[in-house]
Amino acid sequence: MYSTKTKVKFKNIIQREDWRLLKTALEELDPIQVAQLIESASADDEVILFRLLGRAHGREVFKLLSHQKQEEIIEGLAEKSQIISKLLNDIKPDDRTAFLGELPGKVAQRLLQYLSPEKRSITNKLLGYSKDSIGRLMTPEFVAIKSFFTVEMAFAHIRKYGRDSETLNVIYIVDEDWKLIDDIRIKELLLASPQQAIKELMDNRFIALNANEDQETAIKVFRDYDRVALPVVNEEGVLLGIVTFDDIMDVVEEESTEDFHKFGSFQTAISNPLKTRLFSLYKNRIVWLMALVFVNIFSGAALSNFEDVIQSAVALVFFLPLLIDSGGNAGSQSATLMIRSLAMGEVRIADLYKLIGKELVVAVLLGTTMALGVALIANFRAPEIMAVVALTMIITVVIGSLTGMLLPFIFTKLKLDPATASAPLITSISDICGVLVYFSMASWLLA
Structure with a gap:
């Protein structure tokens, strides 16, 4: 992590226009520190910082930047077509696809022209998969060998083609039609005899992902099988690419952020409230809030039907917020648990009836414990409504x-x-039910 002092130091160097010192200072930082520095920099400074990075350093830093910063960097380099071309051709295919896939169609098409014919073909192929499919995550940079290879031949093949591979932890075995038939860990190859045939090491047990399946499937498989990379095949079983653990972690983070915003009733995800326009913040929040205003009208309508009860026991009003908030809080807790469990595949629709019984028992225990606490308060303030x-x-x-x-x-x-x-929807429903239950109970017991 870089400090505020470091940020000020780089700002001063830029203001002095001491580019040689700036370049040297940047080389002393690791990619994560440089990315953090660029994320906090102004639009002008971020381009200066990025341009002074070496080619390999810049490639690593670009991958770590937020999508918004990546766009700003590209825009800032708009007149430097050679720099853009090097950058887009250098980054990994899956990172490049993720970046281009988020851009407007015309902008993406313009940037595609900077790619070499081979890389443009690969990128267009990956972009052809639906946005949330596994195909969008995969990279075609992997090493595959044939079953008739010896271990010695396999290592020669790895040395020749493995330099650009995303990972060498696992080597994939394919037949003559490039259908995946097995995978093997590099450790097994290292411990085997050089003249041993690959087919003798095979156990024909492997896990593969389908390129057209949803990315959530990949998350579940990675979690269940504890892999650093998984092969991706088409409907015929042909090996197309691999998905690595770091790509899956990016998806998990994105989906967690998206779910968090949905649970807070945002229309769309907000990446950074400091940098989001005022009207966008307003637009993203007003729709649900207005809808909930009309839902909560029912609470007011319910209250108006119990005016006589309220007048006969004014102390009821004191406990109203406490009671309805408790119901909403309990509901939000329960929803958070269920949403996570459903997303992680830990529970299914078929488990609903089992969960209802279990949740009912837990809710009664929670409610009883909380009731003892509130009854104690009521005993001192208004014993008649305890x-x-x-x-x-x-x-x-x-x-x-x-x-x-x-x-x-x-x-x-x-x-x-x-x-x-x-949470706001659950709270609103709980509020309405709470008002009805509270004053109906009061009408019955205090009559």
Whole structure:
């Protein structure tokens, strides 16, 4: 991590226009530190910093930058076509595809012209896969050998073609039609006799991903099988490329951010509120908030039907926020747990009825514990409504917990993202139910 002092140091060097010192200072930082420095730099400074990086250093730094910074760098280098060409041709195919795939079509097409014919063909092929497919993540830079190779022949092949491979931890074995038939760890090759045939080392057990499957499938497979890389095949089993663990971690981070924003009722993800335009921040938040305003009108309508009860026991109003907030909080907790479990594949739709029973028991225990606490408070402030407050607490916590658990399942069943079952929606439902339960209970017990 670089410090504020480091940031000021580089800013001063740029202001003095001491480019030789700046280049030397940048070379002393690792790619992560340079990326952090560029992320915090102004639009003018970020281009200066990036241009002074060596070719290999720049390639590593560019990969670590946010998509927004990558775009700004490319725009800043717009008049330096040679630099752009080197940069786009140098970065890995999967990183290049991820970058171009997020750009407007016309901009992406313009940048494609900077690629060599071979790399343009590879990039167009990868961009041809749907946005959230595994095909978009894969890189064609891997090493494959044939089963009739000896170990010695395999190492000669690896030395010849492995320099640009994304990883050499695993070597893939294909037949004459390039269909994947096995994979083998480099450790096994190192420990084998040089004259031993590769087919003698094969066990014909391997895990492969389909290029057209959703990226969430890859996340689950990586987690279940603890691999650093996995092969990607087409419908016929032909080896197309590989997906590495770092690419999967990027997807996990993106999906976690997206789910977080959905759970907070944002229309679209906001990468950085400091750099997002004022109107965009407003637009991304107002739609759901306005919808929830109208949902919460039902709470007001419910309250108006209990005016007589409120007038007869004004102390009821004191406990109202506490009770409905408790239901909403319990619901949000339950929803967070279910959304994560569904996303990770730990629970399925078929598990719904088992989970309802379990959640019901947990919710009753939670509600009872919380009811004891609120009853103690009510005993000192308004003993006459102690039973109403305690029973309402139990019921609202149960309703909130079950609502929070059920909504993600309902959204999943409807083929919608379960993260859309956002905290504000759950809270609004809990509020309405809480008001109805509270004052209905008061009308019944205090009549």
